[in-house]
Amino acid sequence: MKESRRQIAEGGRQKAESGKRNAGTGSSRSLPTASCLRPSNFHGFSLIELVITVSVLAILTLGVIPIAQVSVKRQKEQQLRGALREMREAIDQFHREAVAGAQMQVNQQTGQSGQTGLTTAQQEQAGSLGNRGAQGQGQGQGQGPNIFADPRVRVAITDATIFTADNPDRFPPDLDTLVKGVNVLPISAGSLGRRGNMNYTATEAATEESQQPKIKVYLRRIPVDPITGKADWVFRSCYDASDSTSWGGENIFDVHSKSDGVALNGEKYRDW
Numbered sequence: 001m002k003e004s005r006r007q008i009a010e011g012g013r014q015k016a017e018s019g020k021r022n023a024g025t026g027s028s029r030s031l032p033t034a035s036c037l038r039p040s041n042f043h044g045f046s047l048i049e050l051v052i053t054v055s056v057l058a059i060l061t062l063g064v065i066p067i068a069q070v071s072v073k074r075q076k077e078q079q080l081r082g083a084l085r086e087m088r089e090a091i092d093q094f095h096r097e098a099v100a101g102a103q104m105q106v107n108q109q110t111g112q113s114g115q116t117g118l119t120t121a122q123q124e125q126a127g128s129l130g131n132r133g134a135q136g137q138g139q140g141q142g143q144g145p146n147i148f149a150d151p152r153v154r155v156a157i158t159d160a161t162i163f164t165a166d167n168p169d170r171f172p173p174d175l176d177t178l179v180k181g182v183n184v185l186p187i188s189a190g191s192l193g194r195r196g197n198m199n200y201t202a203t204e205a206a207t208e209e210s211q212q213p214k215i216k217v218y219l220r221r222i223p224v225d226p227i228t229g230k231a232d233w234v235f236r237s238c239y240d241a242s243d244s245t246s247w248g249g250e251n252i253f254d255v256h257s258k259s260d261g262v263a264l265n266g267e268k269y270r271d272w
Contacts, residue, residue: 070264076226077263083223084272087233087255090178090218091171093152097184097216098170100147101157104185148187155184158213164250169238171251175222183213227259227269234258234270 045053147153159182163170172178222231236244238253259269 074264077269079226080257080269080272083225084255084257086223087175087178087219091252091254094157094172094178094182094218095170096147096150096153097155098157098163100153100155100187101160101184102170103147104156104158105160153187155186155214155216157182157216158185159183166250169251171238171253172218173251175219175233175252175255178218179220179222181215181217184216185213225257225259227257227261230258232258 157170162173162177162182164173167173224231225233234256235247235252236254236256237248237250239250240246240248240253257269257272261269263269263272
């Protein structure tokens with residue numbers, strides 16, 4: 001009896017030790033199997049849903065691209081109009097002050113010796129411009145506008161060497177002249193021609209000769225055509241026909257774009 005009880009106790013201890021060893025080594029027979037079950041109500045995108053989603057995104061993208069292209073084109077057109085306006089205003093201001101400079105020279109010459117001693121070209125120029133400055137002095141009236149009465153004219157261009165015989169109307173010969181600048185004298189320095197004017201003494205008339213010319217710049221730089229991407233323009237002189245396709249070269253009266261493209265309003269850029 002005692003031996004059987006001992007055998008039973010030893011068998012129990014062996015089973016217990018065997019269970020402990022199995023637990024320590026992580027035997028799969030003693031551990032439950034883990035399982036990750038997907039909920040029964042979970043579903044992914046079907047092929048039809050993916051096709052519909054991609055189609056909608058494609059339609060939206062195709063609609064946004066033309067809008068962006070039109071916006072960019074409209075912005076370039078605004079830049080082109082601004083560049084043309086800037087150059088044309090500079091050309092007009094140069095012309096006004098060049099005419100004032102011619103009139104100043106005529107007034108000085110006629111104040112010294114009337115029309116005697118002047119060349120034929122100077123006499124013709126004095127005849128066409130002579131009464132403009134005289135109106136401002138009360139020496140004549142009724143024969144043309146007074147260039148010195150224009151509030152936009154504050155200086156007069158004194159450098160006559162930039163004007164050739166083919167450019168008697170004194171428009172700028174090129175855009176580089178507007179960028180580099182020209183010599184000018186302020187109107188307040190006596191550019192109406194004090195010499196020979198009874199309203200000024202000899203001392204006052206001499207003060208206008210002591211004024212030193214200054215260089216005035218009309219354009220900071222030659223604008224770049226936003227359509228072509230180049231600072232290259234089509235020029236027209238005041239002697240070219242309005243429908244001329246070539247530039248005569250005498251002066252620059254107007255500028256246009258070289259692009260043959262069509263604007264959003266249906267007009268051609270070169271016609272602006």
